[in-house]
Amino acid sequence: MNRATDNHRSEFILRKEQQFDAACRKRGLSQTTQRRAILVALAGRTDHPTVDLLYEELHQQFKGLSRTTVYRVLETLVEIGVARRITSMEAKARFDADTSRHHHFICQGCGNVSDVRDPAFNRIELPADQADGFRFLDYSITFTGVCPHCRS
Amino acid sequence: MNRATDNHRSEFILRKEQQFDAACRKRGLSQTTQRRAILVALAGRTDHPTVDLLYEELHQQFKGLSRTTVYRVLETLVEIGVARRITSMEAKARFDADTSRHHHFICQGCGNVSDVRDPAFNRIELPADQADGFRFLDYSITFTGVCPHCRS
DNA sequence: ATAATTGCAAATAGTTTGCACCTAC
């Protein structure tokens, strides 16, 4: 990672910490060592780590940190809006017999998944092969929102 | 569900069974009662069921069906291309400190997730509130493909 | 001081595996 990227990253972490401070004060949450350490570790990586990846990274410097705390703190960070969970659905496998390209709508209220098959959304142009070696082959859009049942 | 929809559905199921027959013959897979029943049950619903939902539906009529078989058969159906797993990542929570809208690329080879922040993909117009009551609030695109590491 | 937070251990949920029995071909 080069100098400029490093700088961006540390600025990003700094901003995150400020956001975290503000959110904690606003809601009367304690700014514990664990919370800050986990936030900084998360903000310092771009690989969307799992609980375990963060735990492995942290419990070395941070003797006595528990996996449970990593779970709970990440939950809290998401609640106060400084982090995001990027697996949209609960951690259960779901299957679909329709193998054609279509998109999904997930209700924020109940978690139910519906199909979105408006062909308008099949017109996204896939990026060509990237200079850095990434080859894009397909895509799928996940919409989030509120279903009729959860609006009432 | 009205008559026309019912018809569509049964035609869909029929086509799926044919696809299944062909795929089994082609690969020398047995067409067991369980496989067919699970395929038909999956093709008969549009709610992207979990293993448990299918199991609950099936093991009533189908005394003695095991949950393990549902897992294994769904796996097989995905392999032979007649079904699709719609949870893209493995069943682990992943987190991101970047809460701004951006998209993800998942490598089919190694499962690693990278960010895609080309602003071109932030221009999708969200559908307005639907007559049927769905309210679309946000979206995120998941690209699939092959990463530099897995191309070599 | 005291209310919130953490760590541990045990519980739970989803999924996978080993192996003996069964069934489609």
Place this chain on the structure above:
DNA sequence: GTAGGTGCAAACTATTTGCAATTAT
């Protein structure tokens, strides 16, 4: 008849919960 498929029980992995000990304010 035999290879492949299924069912059961046990193992495993990810996650959650109850509770006593600890820490931030």
